[in-house]
Amino acid sequence: MMTPLVMSAYTVVTALGQGLSATLDALRGRRSGLRPCNFEDAAIKTYVGQVEGVDSFTLSHELERFDCRNNRLAWLGLQQDGFTVAAAQAKKRYGAHRVAVILGTSTSGILETEHAYRSRDPQTGALPDWYASRYRYTHNMFSLSHFVRTCLGLRGPATVISTACSSSAKVFATADRFIRAGWCDAAIVGGVDSLCHNTLYGFSALQLMSSTPCRPCDRDRDGLSLGESAGFALLEPTRSAGRRGALALLGYGETTDGFHMSHPHPEGIGAIKAMQASLQRAGLEPQHIDYINLHGTATPANDAVEGKAVSHLFGDRVICSSTKGWTGHTLGAAGITEAVISALCITHAFVPGTLNTSLTDPTLTHRIALENDYRPVERVLSNICGFGGNNCSLIFGRLP
Amino acid sequence: MNVAVNGIGLLAPGLPSWKEGRAILAGTTPYLKQLPPEPTALILPPNERRRSSEVVRWAMCVAQEAMEQAQVDPRDVATVFASSGGETGVLDQLCTTLAAPTRMISPTLFHQSVHNTAAGYWGIATACQQSSTALSCYDCSFVGGLLEAASCAGLEHRSVLLVAYDLPPPTPLYAARPIEVGFAVALVLSPDTLPISQAIISLTLSDDISSQASRVESADLEHMRLTNPAARALPLLTAIGTRSSQTVRLELFDEQRVRIEVSPCP
Numbered sequence: 001m002m003t004p005l006v007m008s009a010y011t012v013v014t015a016l017g018q019g020l021s022a023t024l025d026a027l028r029g030r031r032s033g034l035r036p037c038n039f040e041d042a043a044i045k046t047y048v049g050q051v052e053g054v055d056s057f058t059l060s061h062e063l064e065r066f067d068c069r070n071n072r073l074a075w076l077g078l079q080q081d082g083f084t085v086a087a088a089q090a091k092k093r094y095g096a097h098r099v100a101v102i103l104g105t106s107t108s109g110i111l112e113t114e115h116a117y118r119s120r121d122p123q124t125g126a127l128p129d130w131y132a133s134r135y136r137y138t139h140n141m142f143s144l145s146h147f148v149r150t151c152l153g154l155r156g157p158a159t160v161i162s163t164a165c166s167s168s169a170k171v172f173a174t175a176d177r178f179i180r181a182g183w184c185d186a187a188i189v190g191g192v193d194s195l196c197h198n199t200l201y202g203f204s205a206l207q208l209m210s211s212t213p214c215r216p217c218d219r220d221r222d223g224l225s226l227g228e229s230a231g232f233a234l235l236e237p238t239r240s241a242g243r244r245g246a247l248a249l250l251g252y253g254e255t256t257d258g259f260h261m262s263h264p265h266p267e268g269i270g271a272i273k274a275m276q277a278s279l280q281r282a283g284l285e286p287q288h289i290d291y292i293n294l295h296g297t298a299t300p301a302n303d304a305v306e307g308k309a310v311s312h313l314f315g316d317r318v319i320c321s322s323t324k325g326w327t328g329h330t331l332g333a334a335g336i337t338e339a340v341i342s343a344l345c346i347t348h349a350f351v352p353g354t355l356n357t358s359l360t361d362p363t364l365t366h367r368i369a370l371e372n373d374y375r376p377v378e379r380v381l382s383n384i385c386g387f388g389g390n391n392c393s394l395i396f397g398r399l400p
Numbered sequence: 401m402n403v404a405v406n407g408i409g410l411l412a413p414g415l416p417s418w419k420e421g422r423a424i425l426a427g428t429t430p431y432l433k434q435l436p437p438e439p440t441a442l443i444l445p446p447n448e449r450r451r452s453s454e455v456v457r458w459a460m461c462v463a464q465e466a467m468e469q470a471q472v473d474p475r476d477v478a479t480v481f482a483s484s485g486g487e488t489g490v491l492d493q494l495c496t497t498l499a500a501p502t503r504m505i506s507p508t509l510f511h512q513s514v515h516n517t518a519a520g521y522w523g524i525a526t527a528c529q530q531s532s533t534a535l536s537c538y539d540c541s542f543v544g545g546l547l548e549a550a551s552c553a554g555l556e557h558r559s560v561l562l563v564a565y566d567l568p569p570p571t572p573l574y575a576a577r578p579i580e581v582g583f584a585v586a587l588v589l590s591p592d593t594l595p596i597s598q599a600i601i602s603l604t605l606s607d608d609i610s611s612q613a614s615r616v617e618s619a620d621l622e623h624m625r626l627t628n629p630a631a632r633a634l635p636l637l638t639a640i641g642t643r644s645s646q647t648v649r650l651e652l653f654d655e656q657r658v659r660i661e662v663s664p665c666p
Contacts, residue, residue: 256523
């Protein structure tokens with residue numbers, strides 16, 4: 001059983017808006033962030049959860065080298081809900097070397113590389129001159145944590161976890177290990193993923209994308225909607241930040257399917273084991289969970305397999321929903337996005353329904369909420385399953 | 401954090417395997433700069449092998465060599481895959497297609513473009529359902545992977561396979577990331593010292609950057625260390641290869657060092 005980690009500050013920016021208040025308002029008001037896709041010149045009939053305002057500024061001065069859509073989105077995230085203040089306090093309290101930065105992304109700033117490939121020299125095929133010195137600070141996976149630790153003036157361990165959709169769920173597990181190993185005293189965790197042509201055309205090629213706003217767990221669901229998001233959380237040990245009722249990470253479980261790169265294991269074995277491991281680490285039984293935030297991408301396979309896995313452990317007792325109908329699937333940022341939504345459920349005694357879904361798939365046997373519900377929520381389990389069969393379950397609750 | 405190294409895999413120019421590379425790194429066999437053998441990745445099922453990228457085959461090759469020494473069921477072993485750039489060859493193909501008018505990208509290529517492609521293929525090949533993490537720390541990706549793998553092994557009392565790898569990116573990307581030669585290394589870390597253990601490593605993190613990061617003697621290998629993120633493992637591999645007690649210091653960005661006490665196992 002793990003010692004819980006206090007989530008002493010957190011924030012998120014998605015198509016629902018910037019920060020916790022905008023997110024909560026959209027969830028409670030059942031306003032989706034999904035709109036017809038008009039991202040750059042992408043010619044795909046789909047809906048996306050695009051963040052407003054990412055194009056309306058650039059990173060300047062010492063941050064100029066990091067300027068790209070992904071890092072701009074990260075910067076927007078850092079500005080919300082006093083997060084930079086909380087990070088500065090942690091830096092002062094523990095020391096700049098003792099605060100780790102552990103973030104997730106699936107595609108980082110690949111959009112810069114996509115743009116560069118459109119401007120290749122017609123004779124030599126070379127990428128434009130501006131690109132070479134920018135790759136490290138934009139497209140390389142590590143650029144996200146490099147950017148964030150530069151913004152926050154942190155000098156401790158840093159890493160970027162990139163396991164497709166589970167990236168920013170697994171950061172919570174790594175932060176717990178780094179703190180327990182004594183390599184840091186606190187950690188900034190989170191993740192950022194932004195729209196790009198690779199994921200738009202890629203999911204389209206895999207025929208996993210809906211042409212309408214996604215309908216998780218619906219009888220007629222026909223695929224996902226992509227979104228983009230930046231979310232961050234400050235994790236601190238209970239010995240230094242614990243107080244009665246504080247929001248905390250209670251458990252986590254990480255597994256793989258060992259089955260296929262893009263299809264989930266048909267019986268959901270990996271997802272079952274991830275949920276079991278998270279319960280075990282939290283010292284909880286299935287009946288202690290009040291709400292499950294599903295991965296719920298709205299692809300036919302994901303929702304069916306995840307449903308089997310959830311039913312196997314929880315039967316039809318626990319309320320489940322997917323919030324992808326609000327935000328879209330934010331890929332490597334889905335873990336932190338749904339972690340923050342889980343936190344809002346606990347702090348605001350609220351369970352979101354499943355937006356856009358009108359008729360629940362009758363073959364699904366877990367308890368799927370379509371409408372919002374207002375009720376006390378003590379503990380939430382959040383599920384993430386990704387490419388490469390990579391699963392992670394997180395449990396959030398309050399400290400006793 | 402103390403863990404045992406129970407298996408090592410290696411593939412780089414002039415270092416065709418750990419079996420042969422160990423004596424070269426220890427200085428008892430001369431280093432000869434030559435191309436490594438083409439990795440076969442026989443552990444992959446035929447379909448996956450046919451589709452696999454060169455990056456995946458390098459990663460599989462060293463992972464397999466390390467696991468054969470460790471004498472442990474791969475289904476019980478968690479994995480950490482560390483690479484600065486991951487599937488740069490696949491990304492080059494996708495970005496080239498996306499810059500063309502039709503933009504018809506291959507679904508297979510797309511799912512092979514993720515940073516955890518090698519990790520996913522290893523899991524499929526071994527039917528392993530343990531935790532698997534793929535990460536990047538740019539030039540410090542090996543040491544970032546080592547911290548992740550050692551903390552997982554030490555704190556969760558389980559064997560962990562660490563695989564670090566980077567290959568030269570294809571031509572247009574090479575100008576942005578000039579990694580000259582390929583390098584892949586795998587370590588099987590275990591909380592328990594066994595008769596097959598090759599060394600015990602003890603890791604501490606230090607803010608003292610007054611002492612230089614460890615280097616390697618051979619100019620060729622030192623050049624490799626400085627130009628391929630995975631080759632940052634060379635001072636640690638050399639210390640293990642010489643079977644002597646040594647302290648190795650690896651850079652963790654500009655601000656910290658990972659100090660590794662290496663103790664040989666009899």
